[in-house]
Amino acid sequence: MDGVTDMLAGQIGRFALVDEETVNEIYIWGECVMTRQEQKMVKELRGAIDQNLKSVSKLYGFKTVSGCAYKVIDGFLYEVYISAPPIKRGTAINADVSVKPCAIDDAFWEVYHMQEIAQKKPLSFHITAAHAPYPHTIEKMEIPVRSMAEACEALDEALRLSDMRIEQHRNCCSTIADFKAELAGEASPTDRLNTVLCEIVEGNYQSALLLSEKESEIDRHALFVKVTDHGLKSIYEYVKEFCKERM
Helix, strand or coil: CCHHHHHHHHHCCCCCCCCHHHHCCEEEECCEEEEHHHHHHHHHHHHHHHHHHHHHHHHCCCEEECCEEEEEECCEEEEEEEECCHHHCCCEEEEEEEEEEHHHHHHHHHHCCCHHHHHCCCCCHHHHCCCCCCCEEEEEEEEECCCHHHHHHHHHHHHHHHHHHHHHHHHHCCCHHHHHHHHCCCCCHHHHHHHHHHHHHCCCHHHHHHHHHHHHHHCCCCCCEEEECCEEEEHHHHHHHHHHHCC
């Protein structure tokens, strides 16, 4: 076997023997190695999701934009991203459920000097904007798909379960304070930024300033950065300026 064949033989443990004919049927998709048939199954499952997402989402009160099902409840934006990850080879649908208060987006855009732009955009801008806080993930689930004939049924189940999880969440998280408490102890940079934005929404400018100074020490160019006449300027530099003006 040549070098490529040797590499594939070493990577694909589920094949007892990889010969030249088998290698010709194997494709590398990202970091996932799969056969032509598996690649076809992933594409078909993704096509079924794209074709049915809008209609199935409506059954549970969701709207859709850019492949995302979403709904706003009492000022909280809930997002559900449905995907068919290549690593599952067309045998499962993933649903990631996340949430953020719309108010932290508004605070972000005001701090980042995007308020005028944001005011002219539709609600979906909270999802599609390149510069906006990332939502906080509250659930990740996997729904098995035994055949392509069951793809729509699996999609329905994914959205049904997501809707149930959203209902559970809204019963225990209905204020900015509740959301901030939910983020307490989270280590991701996105959740830490959301905590800072919660402080701003609540008018706690001193706390937001102190947290921003701490984040700047960790990584001064984290998450969102603009190129200015004076060099790179991170979101936390904007936050510090914003808070100092209001203290």
